[in-house]
Amino acid sequence: MTSHDSHPAPAAAHPVALTTALVLETNNLRGTSDPARVVASLERLLRHLSAQSFPLGELRELVITHDGLGEGDQARLEAAAARSVRFARIAEGTGYYEAKNQGFDATTADVVAFGDADCWPDPAWLERLFAPFLSDPEARVVAGRTTYREDLLGIAATSIDFMYFPSPLGEGATRNFYANNVAFRREVFAARRYRPAEGIYRGHCQILGMRLEADGVPVRFEPRAHTTHRFPDGAEELFRLRLLRGADTVEMTPHLGRAFLPPAWRWLSRLGPLSPLLVLAVRLGFSARAVGRQGLSDIGGARRAAGVALMGGIAAADAVGALARSVAGAGFGVHDGGFTRGALSYHGNGDRLSVAG
16 A cells, blocks of 8 residues: 555545535516517527536536426427526516525525526536535635627727626635526525615625625636626617616715725715726726636737727716716616616527527
8 A cells, every 4th residue: 555545645535525506697688678588588598508617417406596487398498408497486676686695595405506697608607616515515606707809899898797806815816706607505595685775786796795795705717607798688788788788887886986986985985976887997908907817818009009099988888877967866766786778688599699509
């Protein structure tokens, strides 16, 4: 017997047996009056997910939150997933983050991953998202990498919407994550959950990231757990998305001030409409520097200049939303589910999902 055999590795070096679950919310599929489009979009996604390197059949639960899928639709979706699905009915008007909370409540697994119905994961997405939990009992939250598509507009928008910032809690940790690509140990999410409130469209995952950091809970960044977030179906809805993102900046500014500014400088977050514009300006600077880093495609020369110009245009549209929210307040029409006149639509097959079979 060799010396290696006589001194086995510590238990923590061996894979840990854990049960897993995946929650998919359908909030971003609401933006249509045609229920058949919702079912077709979900069916396309589930067929894609059924080819994951981590088989869906190994999940203890696959949960889909929904507003009202009929029995026939549910059977069709289970056939697409090639496994049983737990369908969690939510009340009409339930927002994005509360839908995720209720989806979590429909699970019992040790580790719960969250995805969105408007995202298109890479084939090894779940495997890489779960891997840190299965190999390390100290892993508590794992964030994957979300991007838009790989053209110039996609790179520019990714650098604005999906930035990741190093955490002081350790190497390889991130201060923030996105609710479309993250997994939690059950006890960690159960103790904190999302705390959705009127006025924020998609900022509560950032707020939860700040709470986790304050509690000393590191969020591991696993960029190989990659998913592609689709753009809305049309240019008008893409502009609406920018207004919503800009409005979020107004609501997020006080949280950012408390989390990142020393007490003597927190007055910078209390300058009325000027404060969110300062946040947008700082974000633009970080975004321009991020190209070629964080897994973003590198671009140079004229393409880089064009990309930076696109980032500036995106930031300008966001600034319009921030000013509108600052001036009109709740009257601007933003709430947790989207614009009061309806959620955005993500059903078109002309984006990254053109590869779907």
